Amino acid sequence: MKLGIDIGGTKTAAVVLDPHDKVIAHETTRSGSGPDAVLAAAVRIARRAIAEASLDDEEARSLSVGACMPGLVDGATGTVLHAANLRVDRLELGPLLGAELGLPVSVENDVKAAGLGAREALCARSSRYADLGLGYLNLGTGLAAAVVVDGEVVRGPRGAAGEIGHLPVGTGVPCSCGQTGCLETIASGSALARLWPVPTPRPDPFVAAAAGDRRAAAALHTLSDGIATAVQVLVFAAGVDLVVAGGGLTSLGEPLAEAVRDRLRERARRAPVLAALDLPDRFELLVTAIPLAALGAAELGGRARPTSAAGRLS
Ligand SMILES: [Zn+2]
Structure with missing residues (x-):
């Protein structure tokens, strides 16, 4: 027990x-x-x-x-x-x-525990997940990730492995960590709130964008582009086979996953090295009751x- x-x-x-x-x-x-x-x-x-x-x-x-x-x-x-x-x-x-x-x-x-939990949840679905290197993206107020290889969480010095939210990617936006341009400033719940400031309770930005709200559409494009970069970082730097996302932003559901896959497809059309990796097929949301x-x-x-x-x- x-x-x-x-x-x-x-x-x-x-x-x-x-x-x-x-x-x-x-x-x-x-x-x-x-x-x-x-x-x-x-x-x-x-x-x-x-x-x-x-x-x-x-x-x-x-x-x-x-x-x-x-x-x-x-x-x-x-x-x-x-x-x-x-x-x-x-x-x-x-x-x-x-x-x-x-x-x-x-x-x-x-987040590292959630990475381990994600692996458990996937392995309960199918044994084919057991041998995959797994990246877990926590899309909450901030952005953090965990890498699970051979069933073990990669920790790195002082647990730094997976802290990709504070990787500077040139967004020009000051980050709460003290740096400027961190990936978290475009790929997180706080990023979406800044890019599309609306009163609470916040409406679904995908519904707003479909109804013609250009600012919502632009915010979603930036957000999905940032998450696509996070997926690419985990595959390129950590060598994971699959990236699953959890956290509060996943309440946006499949439209968010599909927007991220669209950004990855756009990049693959320009870069054959990406096309060979099938990145859109390596990303999914993992929503669980527990x-x-x-x-x-x-x-x-x-x-x-x-x-x-x-x-x-x-
Ligand atoms: Zn930062």
Whole structure:
């Protein structure tokens, strides 16, 4: 049995998977703000998911636990740094959550966990995905990616692998990270909000563009072009076979995926080297009922060396 906890910017989710990786419990709550509240919400939702799963004593004692959240994660110590949107500068998530639950806890960055979760979700569909190098694009307020090769997340120095949102690509737009022209400034939810500023609740930009809104159409062209570049970066630099996208922007659905494929087709018409790679066929949206990061955290807990001593489930 595996427990996965996904601490997101607004919601914290917990899932329990049975030995066949079937989801037998799924609970969500509002995320806390600040280290103490973030931890308290994670503990509360983990206990609720464990209760919902109706585990017997033996199952509860042998439960493996993985947790993920935004920020810079040291997997060896379970420490998370600089999760600004949760108002967390530093949190010893692994040891503290482990002490509360009485179980060892593995910790990973949320986008990297989602990459692992994406691989699990794809492999549940078909075994043909197991051998593919996978790129996971998180199209949220910002842009980040994870690379999964041979079933393992590529981390790089201090987890830098996959931080393609802050690759300067010459957009000329100042980025929140301090650089100018980052890919995130054209390929993210915040980019779309800047390129097409409309009052909330924001209407569907594809519907607006189809109705003749030229600014919406131009924004979508820029957005899809930026995402196409992200796909190209992951295939060229990380050598992945397939790129799947998750995150809030994927609520735009297949029109977004098709717009990205259109940009890739346009590039392939000009560049034979791209045409040979079939890039449009290597990109898809991955929309699942269970958060990918929670699935990935559960998988991580089941396979990684945990960061705190095991004890009794409290
Ligand atoms: Zn940046």
